[in-house]
Amino acid sequence: MSCNNLQYTPLSEIPEIYARxxxxxxxxxxxxxxxxxxxxLQLARMMQENIVTIEDALLADLGKQRQESTVTELTPIIQGSINxxxxxxxxxKPEKPKVEAWRSSWDTTIYHVPKGVVLLISPWNYPIILTFLGLIGAIAAGCPTVIKPSECTPTVAAVMADLVPKYLDPAAYAVVNGAVEETKMLLDLQWGHIFFTGSTRIGRIVATAAAKYVTPVTLELGGKSPVIVSPDYDLELAAKRILYGxxxxxxxxxxxxxxxxxxxxVYKPFVEALxxxxxxxxxxxxxxKESKWGKIVNEPNYRRVKGLIEETKGDVILGGKWDDTRLRVALTVVSEVKLNDPLMEEELFGPILxxxxxxxxxxxVQIVADRPYPLVxxxxxxxxxxxEKITNRTNSGTFVFNDTQMQLAVHEIPFGGHGESGYGGYMGKDSYNIFTHRRGYINVPTEMEPFxxxxxxxxxxxxYKVMTQGARVKIPEA
Incomplete structure (x- = not known):
């Protein structure tokens, strides 16, 4: 089968790929x-040596500008792979935890071992970085991986299918292209770990499939990530950084x-700053026609975004225009929005603010605390x-103070959701940890037998008196 000129992997080949x-x-x-x-390092080379090819693919599928493509998609993969x-x-390196004195001769060790073969299902919105950031962790952990890109970005998916076997070991890393049937067949197989990025709805399907084999899962979902503007902050700077995001x-x-x-x-001054x-x-x-503003990925999403603008009871103060031919929607800012407005029901995932x-x-803070945990x-x-109020009274995947999106540049902290926005954090060492089982080990000396x-x-x-002494230790005062 094929869609938008993307050649789907024949269903008959999927078991063969899995077996390999x-x-x-x-x-x-x-x-x-x-x-x-x-x-x-081959993954880094794959990105670096094919920058223009990947930029072209992202431009074709998403209308994404070249600078944005390389800065937000390719550079983190190159640097993350090298790191x-x-x-x-x-x-x-095996860990040597500190143990109590009576067990000090047991050579207590924690080994880091790969969980097994990984299934990595990636989305269409950032198809390069949200595929290969996870792959970095899988490779580092020693896990062979089957990648299932989104069929909604067919040009990028075809580039992946072409480049991955040229740069990475085809016996260990493979790309399966397709849609629902291909994904369902993949999910019917037993994996060491499943890494999924996408919607909460599909995330539930993935988690249900994983439960069949008690397979560990990482779900990177989404949700309505809020922004709180405090009156003490520079409103023009806040407006610039929010719109940038x-x-x-x-x-x-x-x-x-x-x-x-x-x-x-500060509501009116903030609107003026926007x-x-x-x-x-x-x-x-x-x-x-000459604008390099990107497009909505496909017709169904375009209709959804356009419909939200038409349905809102708020006041469209900026944007509010669209182009049916090219699937483009201008960045649209809507003021006087109430909490029961259609714009406040689900994640917008489009150019509406x-x-x-x-x-x-x-x-x-109370509004945020009363809603499902967002990604950020x-x-x-x-x-x-x-x-401190935000830290103590709310919860989320991450919490960013005084900017937007810059958490993605910090590989030393985990990136991931919490609650309905997903579970399992990755980036840097956390990506390695996701695909690694910490395998405990002890070696009890024969000489301990007299004890x-x-x-x-x-x-x-x-x-009884000797062996239950541990239950009678003195408990410290609170």
């Missing part, structure tokens, strides 16, 4: 650190600012008190 990568894993091929390092290759020995990939990003909560005291920033970002109409007026920061909470404030006399049957009053 499984055989590679069982043979121990991916275990040596030298092998993993080579594959990681993982250089960190492998440290990450893979919203224009990336035309708002089709899981950590895109979804709605903004603004206290009444208008000023909007004019600087778009000196010409974003829907002009609702502005909600609240009484103060406390009301904003953005807050603009200079106040430590505000920061074990009381543990054997038959039990006696004396053995």
């Amino acid at each position: 990568v499984t055989k590679t894993f069982k043979a121990g091929t991916t275990r040596p650190l030298s092998y993993r390092r080579h594959q990681l 993982a290759a250089e960190s492998l020995e440290e990450w893979a 919203k224009v990336q990939n035309v708002g089709q990003l899981c950590v895109s600012p979804d709605y903004v909560l603004v206290p009444r005291s 208008k000023k920033t909007y004019a600087s970002f778009f000196p010409t109409d974003p829907l002009d 609702p502005i909600v007026e609240v009484e103060d920061v406390d009301e904003a 909470i953005y807050t603009f404030s200079n106040s430590n008190e505000v920061k 074990y006399a009381y543990r054997y049957l038959p039990y006696s009053e004396e053995s």
